[in-house]
Amino acid sequence: MIDQNYTGQTVLITGAASGIGQAQTQAYLDAGATVIAVDKQPIRLEHQALSKFELDLVDANSVKQWLHQMSDALLAVDIFLSTAGILDAFQPALEEDEALFQQVMQVNLYAPIQITMALLPSLLEKEHGQILYMASIAGLIAGGGGAAYTTSKHALVGWMRQLALDYAGQGLRVNAIAPGAIETPMNAADFAGDGAMAKSVAATTPTQRWAQPEEVANLSLYLTSPQASYIQGQAVPIDGGWTIK
8 A cells, every 4th residue: 555644854956836836735635734835826725734936937036046945844844845947838959049948958957957856965964855847748758848848848858867876876867757648737738729639649648548647646656655766866757658669
């Protein structure tokens, strides 16, 4: 039986206002965790064990300042779920200007690294700390995003693997989830109008459907559970079979 009791553990989640991050926040609260939730949008969930913060990860200086202001509170973090991310409209390289590329890299890669570096000393001191990054099938293959998005997610997976290798012997467990088609506000454009794009994506997915954010949250709960303690440095796909084609 999987141990879903997170009582006594503190979880930091970015991207907590909607989609996968919101589902993770609710799941960990339901499992007894104390949650520090971060998003650039207002977080509408309410819970006595929930602390909410508005922070736009696109601004590296704001992230740095927030980490400094929160330094004492972040010492309590046992699990970091780096879930926030942005898309680039599946654009090829020549259609992406430098500003867009930098923005995608900041949110999807550098902000997770900034937060990780701030948390790392205390996570190592605990000897049971965990980090779970939200990668993507675009971190495993081409075609899951545009040039900037695919680059950022491949880089995030590389960072995750090196971190997992370097610190496994000190008790840090590091993994990533690689979602495929998940029905979230980030993918709302695919469902616009008659939903032709969403239907096309479902048709080309072996399971013939999109997943719900709660399915990713459930995988998150498992990957940070004691039963998954031998899983290290892995980017685990949850993609309806997309990457087996």
